Amino acid sequence: MGQLVPVLVAYLLLCFGIQYFREPREVGNGPLVSSYIFMFAAFLLLWDIRLYPKSLRRLGIISQAIVEFLIASFLFENIMVDFWFPLEVVVLASPAKLADGLEEMLQTGDWSCDGVCEFLRDETTSFAVSYILSIFFVLAVLHSTRAIDLRLLESRLAHKLLDVSILKVRKQPNLRLCNSKCFNTTTNNKRIPLDVVLALSILTWLGFTKEDEEKESELIMTLKRAVLCTQREQYDKAEQMLHLALRLAQQQQNEQGVLYCYDLMANLAFDQYQLDKAEKLFVSVMQILFSKGFAEDDLKVIHISLKLARICQLKANLENAELGYQWCLEKIDKHKNANEDAQILYGVINDWYAQFLLDKGDVSNSFRYLQEAYNVCEKTKGKESEKSVLLLNDLGITSFRAEDMERAEKYLKEAVSVGNKMEDKSHLGVIHANLGLILLEKGVVGEAQKFCKEAWRLGEKYENNESKEQANYCLDQIKLNLGK
Numbered sequence: 001m002g003q004l005v006p007v008l009v010a011y012l013l014l015c016f017g018i019q020y021f022r023e024p025r026e027v028g029n030g031p032l033v034s035s036y037i038f039m040f041a042a043f044l045l046l047w048d049i050r051l052y053p054k055s056l057r058r059l060g061i062i063s064q065a066i067v068e069f070l071i072a073s074f075l076f077e078n079i080m081v082d083f084w085f086p087l088e089v090v091v092l093a094s095p096a097k098l099a100d101g102l103e104e105m106l107q108t109g110d111w112s113c114d115g116v117c118e119f120l121r122d123e124t125t126s127f128a129v130s131y132i133l134s135i136f137f138v139l140a141v142l143h144s145t146r147a148i149d150l151r152l153l154e155s156r157l158a159h160k161l162l163d164v165s166i167l168k169v170r171k172q173p174n175l176r177l178c179n180s181k182c183f184n185t186t187t188n189n190k191r192i193p194l195d196v197v198l199a200l201s202i203l204t205w206l207g208f209t210k211e212d213e214e215k216e217s218e219l220i221m222t223l224k225r226a227v228l229c230t231q232r233e234q235y236d237k238a239e240q241m242l243h244l245a246l247r248l249a250q251q252q253q254n255e256q257g258v259l260y261c262y263d264l265m266a267n268l269a270f271d272q273y274q275l276d277k278a279e280k281l282f283v284s285v286m287q288i289l290f291s292k293g294f295a296e297d298d299l300k301v302i303h304i305s306l307k308l309a310r311i312c313q314l315k316a317n318l319e320n321a322e323l324g325y326q327w328c329l330e331k332i333d334k335h336k337n338a339n340e341d342a343q344i345l346y347g348v349i350n351d352w353y354a355q356f357l358l359d360k361g362d363v364s365n366s367f368r369y370l371q372e373a374y375n376v377c378e379k380t381k382g383k384e385s386e387k388s389v390l391l392l393n394d395l396g397i398t399s400f401r402a403e404d405m406e407r408a409e410k411y412l413k414e415a416v417s418v419g420n421k422m423e424d425k426s427h428l429g430v431i432h433a434n435l436g437l438i439l440l441e442k443g444v445v446g447e448a449q450k451f452c453k454e455a456w457r458l459g460e461k462y463e464n465n466e467s468k469e470q471a472n473y474c475l476d477q478i479k480l481n482l483g484k
Contacts, residue, residue, distance in 0.1 A: 006069035011043040037134035095120040347376030429458035429467025
């Protein structure tokens with residue numbers, strides 16, 4: 001994310017007509033306010049994206065701010081001159097052209113479009129179209145930056161859109177905290193997600209034994225290499241290895257191997273956000289499982305159903321996602337204490353459902369399911385585990401969304417305490433910055449600054465961009481709070 005001050009200065013200078021890189025041009029006959037609305041959309045977008053190359057991230061704060069200001073000014077001016085003004089000219093002329101087209105089309109008949117054509121040629125109509133276009137860009141940027149969620153319209157929750165999304169800026173503290181989604185970005189130190197561990201455990205679920213490993217070592221080793229490539233985000237190579245493994249399994253007439261290959265292919269597509277492809281492959285896996293006589297409450301079936309529910313969520317099919325998560329919770333309930341695999345799967349379902357509910361704005365229920373996920377993690381992985389740190393961070397953020405700052409501080413401080421004991425501290429800076437923002441919200445500015453600076457130090461040490469960005473955001477908020 002860009003720093004607020006450089007982007008804001010570039011935005012304000014452009015509002016006053018001060019340009020450095022492009023010759024100022026006439027705005028035209030369009031409404032000036034419409035241009036300002038579009039410029040605001042551009043401001044939000046540039047504030048949200050990374051404006052400077054990764055190679056320049058080691059610059060000092062002042063140098064970095066200057067570079068970001070120059071880049072923001074350059075982008076602002078080119079966006080307005082080469083995109084908005086030409087587009088506005090076309091938009092302003094479109095109602096009159098539409099009126100001409102209607103009039104010409106109706107000339108041969110007895111029809112008349114005097115009233116409609118007069119309305120379309122009116123300057124007010126052109127201005128209204130310009131306003132609609134600029135507001136559309138604002139909504140598009142707000143949606144793309146996740147400030148609001150327009151997908152709620154598709155799920156027949158339009159009547160809740162203002163309550164859940166737009167008004168949450170006023171209902172919730174106006175700060176941006178990073179949940180566990182921030183921890184999935186590329187860093188030098190990789191974290192193996194809990195669902196990948198589950199995918200690996202299917203090797204035994206599908207019937208592979210030690211004898212199989214010895215008998216069909218080439219297949220097993222190829223599958224393991226594919227999993228390793230996936231963990232390293234070498235997706236093309238992983239897909240090649242999986243196709244090779246599938247061919248080996250088919251040659252050996254190994255049904256378990258074929259099934260496992262399909263499952264890994266589905267997970268690979270899922271990791272790359274190829275949702276349609278992943279959905280088809282998961283459905284194929286499910287059909288094979290049912291054809292082999294697996295029951296609905298079998299752990300393998302529940303695990304695949306969980307992935308399908310997640311895909312529905314990502315495709316904004318919230319109604320089916322809700323049904324899928326509830327179904328998984330219902331089916332896992334009587335197995336949740338059967339063994340460690342069942343306990344872990346139960347924890348993942350609660351974790352994913354909690355994130356789903358939080359995205360919908362159901363904070364209280366989200367916290368309840370997230371707490372259950374943490375209890376399961378503490379039981380299966382221990383209190384001092386990486387997953388525990390991530391869940392504590394999410395519990396802190398959910399408490400923040402519930403405006404319970406004391407509870408948010410408690411969970412984030414516990415996450416920091418546990419994280420300091422972990423060998424991999426690559427993402428710990430994000431949690432420090434989150435804690436700094438909570439303390440800032442409580443008015444403890446000195447302590448907030450201490451945690452934000454530590455977040456930057458950790459981000460720099462472990463070359464973690466998310467930590468540095470969140471630390472920069474935290475420090476910017478402190479400067480605004482102090483009036484600097």
